[in-house]
Amino acid sequence: MLPTYAGRLKEARTKANLTQVQVKSHTGINNKTLSGYENGIAQPDYETLNKLCTLYGVTIDWVLGNTNNPNSALNDTERALVKAIELGDDSFLDAEFTINGRELTRADKEKLQAMARLLLLQDR
The missing domain is CATH 1.10.260.40 (lambda repressor-like DNA-binding domains)
Incomplete structure (x- = not known):
């Protein structure tokens, strides 16, 4: 491959x-x-x-496969998260994230992490 x-x-x-x-x-x-x-x-x-x-x-x-949008650059934090997800690092779950002013719960982050891993695997 x-x-x-x-x-x-x-x-x-x-x-x-x-x-x-x-x-x-x-x-x-x-x-x-x-x-x-x-x-x-x-x-x-x-x-x-x-x-x-x-x-x-x-x-x-x-x-390099860090994003599926050819015209969108990631910031350093986003790039680190992509690498952590790819490597199976769960530190993402301990980080604080908000979407539209609402902080994500651990369950929300677990779902997001699972979706990200699916997308990353699909792209390879």
């Missing part, structure tokens, strides 16, 4: 109507290197990933 970033980089490139050769002319990234990223053979460094995301008009959080 391909890493999330691989499929999403290819999806973003094709939705941007760009060939690998066109990406090379815009970024200087060799099309063989880009192919390696899109096939999960190689992993781009942060600078390269940022360059590609800027060209494609998507966020790094989306490419």
